[in-house]
Amino acid sequence: MNTEEKADKRLAVRVTQTVKDAFNEKARKSGKTESQALLALVLQFIGGEVEIESDINTRLQRLEEEIRELKQVRSGELIASGTRIAS
Numbered sequence: 001m002n003t004e005e006k007a008d009k010r011l012a013v014r015v016t017q018t019v020k021d022a023f024n025e026k027a028r029k030s031g032k033t034e035s036q037a038l039l040a041l042v043l044q045f046i047g048g049e050v051e052i053e054s055d056i057n058t059r060l061q062r063l064e065e066e067i068r069e070l071k072q073v074r075s076g077e078l079i080a081s082g083t084r085i086a087s
Contacts, residue, residue, distance in 0.1 A: 011042070 015023070027037035044050040 011038070 023037070024034060027034055030037065032040070041050065045052070
């Protein structure tokens, strides 16, 4: 991203007053303005640090896959250490 580019473009999102108030409070407690907090989120999203799950089943499947991978890694670590694995 070009850091020398002038930031004069806007993004808009419609939210309820409750959501806006909660966001403003969270930003304020973090020492950020609304714009700073939103820009940080946008940059994290662009950088792949923030994922947006469109469907709870998609998120569940992804988490289940991560658990399977972690179990495989852990199983390999136990085997390498000579620890017996109960069946």
